[in-house]
Amino acid sequence: MTTRRPRVTSTDVARAAGVSQSAVSRAFTPGASVAPKTRKRVVAAATKLGYRPNAIARSLITRRTKLVGIVMAHLTNPFYPPVLERFSRKLEEHGRRVLLITLPGQSHGDAALPEILQYQVDSLVLTSATLSSAMAEECARLGMPVVLFNRTASRSRVSAVCCDNEAAGSLAADLFLDAGDRHLGYLAGTANSSTNLERERGFFDRVAARKAPKPKRAAGDYDYETAFAASRALLAAKSRPTALLCANDVMAFAAIDAARGLGLRVPRDLSVLAVDDSAMARWRAYDLTTIRQPVEAMVDATVDLLLGLEEGRLTGSVVRRLPGELIVRSSVRMP
Amino acid sequence: MTTRRPRVTSTDVARAAGVSQSAVSRAFTPGASVAPKTRKRVVAAATKLGYRPNAIARSLITRRTKLVGIVMAHLTNPFYPPVLERFSRKLEEHGRRVLLITLPGQSHGDAALPEILQYQVDSLVLTSATLSSAMAEECARLGMPVVLFNRTASRSRVSAVCCDNEAAGSLAADLFLDAGDRHLGYLAGTANSSTNLERERGFFDRVAARKAPKPKRAAGDYDYETAFAASRALLAAKSRPTALLCANDVMAFAAIDAARGLGLRVPRDLSVLAVDDSAMARWRAYDLTTIRQPVEAMVDATVDLLLGLEEGRLTGSVVRRLPGELIVRSSVRMP
Numbered sequence: 101m102t103t104r105r106p107r108v109t110s111t112d113v114a115r116a117a118g119v120s121q122s123a124v125s126r127a128f129t130p131g132a133s134v135a136p137k138t139r140k141r142v143v144a145a146a147t148k149l150g151y152r153p154n155a156i157a158r159s160l161i162t163r164r165t166k167l168v169g170i171v172m173a174h175l176t177n178p179f180y181p182p183v184l185e186r187f188s189r190k191l192e193e194h195g196r197r198v199l200l201i202t203l204p205g206q207s208h209g210d211a212a213l214p215e216i217l218q219y220q221v222d223s224l225v226l227t228s229a230t231l232s233s234a235m236a237e238e239c240a241r242l243g244m245p246v247v248l249f250n251r252t253a254s255r256s257r258v259s260a261v262c263c264d265n266e267a268a269g270s271l272a273a274d275l276f277l278d279a280g281d282r283h284l285g286y287l288a289g290t291a292n293s294s295t296n297l298e299r300e301r302g303f304f305d306r307v308a309a310r311k312a313p314k315p316k317r318a319a320g321d322y323d324y325e326t327a328f329a330a331s332r333a334l335l336a337a338k339s340r341p342t343a344l345l346c347a348n349d350v351m352a353f354a355a356i357d358a359a360r361g362l363g364l365r366v367p368r369d370l371s372v373l374a375v376d377d378s379a380m381a382r383w384r385a386y387d388l389t390t391i392r393q394p395v396e397a398m399v400d401a402t403v404d405l406l407l408g409l410e411e412g413r414l415t416g417s418v419v420r421r422l423p424g425e426l427i428v429r430s431s432v433r434m435p
Numbered sequence: 436m437t438t439r440r441p442r443v444t445s446t447d448v449a450r451a452a453g454v455s456q457s458a459v460s461r462a463f464t465p466g467a468s469v470a471p472k473t474r475k476r477v478v479a480a481a482t483k484l485g486y487r488p489n490a491i492a493r494s495l496i497t498r499r500t501k502l503v504g505i506v507m508a509h510l511t512n513p514f515y516p517p518v519l520e521r522f523s524r525k526l527e528e529h530g531r532r533v534l535l536i537t538l539p540g541q542s543h544g545d546a547a548l549p550e551i552l553q554y555q556v557d558s559l560v561l562t563s564a565t566l567s568s569a570m571a572e573e574c575a576r577l578g579m580p581v582v583l584f585n586r587t588a589s590r591s592r593v594s595a596v597c598c599d600n601e602a603a604g605s606l607a608a609d610l611f612l613d614a615g616d617r618h619l620g621y622l623a624g625t626a627n628s629s630t631n632l633e634r635e636r637g638f639f640d641r642v643a644a645r646k647a648p649k650p651k652r653a654a655g656d657y658d659y660e661t662a663f664a665a666s667r668a669l670l671a672a673k674s675r676p677t678a679l680l681c682a683n684d685v686m687a688f689a690a691i692d693a694a695r696g697l698g699l700r701v702p703r704d705l706s707v708l709a710v711d712d713s714a715m716a717r718w719r720a721y722d723l724t725t726i727r728q729p730v731e732a733m734v735d736a737t738v739d740l741l742l743g744l745e746e747g748r749l750t751g752s753v754v755r756r757l758p759g760e761l762i763v764r765s766s767v768r769m770p
Contacts, residue, residue: 384692
């Protein structure tokens with residue numbers, strides 16, 4: 101066994117630091133008022149003595165664990181790591197910690213529910229399209245605050261925060277048509293995900309409203325290799341599109357690589373526009389024009405909703421759609 | 436307040452599922468023996484009744500929280516998301532959960548220690564070069580099992596798992612020299628990180644041992660933009676290297692982009708080799724030859740060490756160095 105020393109109490113720390121016991125308690129309570137100098141002395145004494153304030157025992161009194169479960173299935177999609185990082189920092193500002201829950205692949209999301217509830221997180225963020233709305237409803241029924249991030253649930257009363265995906269699709273259509281392109285293409289993400297459905301609807305509806313020919317569609321599943329093969333097929337066809345909307349950045353990188361492999365120049369022979377603005381969009385090989393999802397504002401809004409639900413300030417459900425922003429680089433021929 | 440129903444007990448669940456109370460308990464204990472059919476009935480009854488087995492209360496009895504803290508500072512480096520995902524899945528197999536602790540930027544790692552200890556994780560994985568060895572020693576002193584991941588600590592008795600970085604540097608030198616290159620370059624990662632120090636030492640020592648000219652060195656800080664500027668300066672110089680080792684993939688992408696911007700062809704005018712094998716190494720724009728870090732084996736070894744330390748099977752410290760593997764794509768002129 102790892103040796104564990106006799107338990108050091110907050111009284112021991114207070115004595116060593118020359119402060120009151122209540123000052124020790126406040127020094128370890130996120131958000132509590134304590135002078136920086138006092139906190140420093142308490143932390144120094146606590147570290148020296150090996151004091152570990154017991155968040156677990158405290159949670160039994162407050163019935164709060166201060167843990168927020170974040171369910172993720174697509175950490176390798178470069179959109180998500182900055183999201184997770186922002187959640188961690190933002191929740192920390194509110195004295196919360198992130199319990200990370202990853203789901204294997206495309207299935208079995210709902211099977212994880214009993215285990216997730218076992219950990220008694222105070223609330224849950226669901227980022228994965230693989231978790232059914234039924235699961236979100238179930239959590240809400242059990243009194244567990246839940247917010248969907250980067251997705252919505254149709255016919256559900258669960259709160260959600262996402263980018264205004266339909267407006268993004270619509271903007272893309274206007275941009276291409278205004279630049280004189282008539283032969284458009286759409287490289288779709290995972291077919292049944294709300295992000296893809298909304299972007300696709302916004303794009304196709306706007307093109308139809310402007311009486312331009314219906315865009316050709318290929319399925320890229322939000323994945324580089326799938327998108328590479330799909331866009332190569334699309335671009336090698338006799339009547340290929342001259343402007344392509346990709347439902348995320350990663351698929352746009354694949355489309356650009358596929359276009360170049362076929363001898364097409366971007367944007368001269370093919371405009372490529374995406375949605376995300378991940379870090380790689382700035383890499384010189386791509387220099388991607390893309391509609392930025394407002395990650396920071398989306399995370400902040402999610403945290404606000406979660407805390408509002410936890411604290412009972414908020415009742416019912418809220419769906420917030422935040423506007424994307426066109427970031428102009430060099431992969432689109434501009435109007 | 437969020438409404439919480441009257442507490443459902445395991446007895447209620449046992450009655451509803453028609454099984455013994457002990458079967459309910461086993462169904463919710465990771466690793467415990469229970470027939471899949473029984474488990475299914477228990478879970479169905481538990482979900483229906485809104486039963487949440489109390490992991491927190493249980494931890495007060497066992498003195499284990501089953502939480503493993505993972506400290507990360509560089510989630511946006513594409514090396515780390517798959518690492519985190521693997522940790523989450525692997526630890527889950529052992530009934531553990533990941534408490535994610537992110538550190539802001541390059542500093543203040545040690546300041547987070549008291550708060551980290553407050554959460555009473557059973558053990559800690561430190562992945563960040565920003566946490567001092569002193570902190571790792573301090574955790575060990577407090578009886579908290581700690582393993583360093585992808586880094587080592589000099590003059591420390593803390594356990595660590597990493598790639599054999601020195602061997603990777605040495606392999607790179609042999610590869611370039613065997614291909615006839617004599618003017619070599621090294622694009623360094625964060626100067627004081629153990630990964631960079633070891634890769635650099637392996638590379639320079641081997642070049643010296645083979646009596647080739649000392650490689651030129653530029654500082655890329657493991658960052659695309661820094662590496663882009665540094666490699667452009669290096670490659671625009673009169674006596675530029677013809678073969679470049681980059682201490683990670685992201686810097687190699689920057690170096691390739693910088694080389695192309697200067698009209699150099701990769702690998703004909705410049706061989707570019709890296710260490711990592713991140714997902715983007717396969718992207719057609721780069722098709723990067725790189726030394727793969729054995730991420731899965733590294734994570735598995737770290738989990739083994741952690742559990743060994745937690746359970747007292749392991750005493751003292753262990754440093755495991757796992758061999759990298761050369762993945763040949765098209766960015767290096769091969770011997």
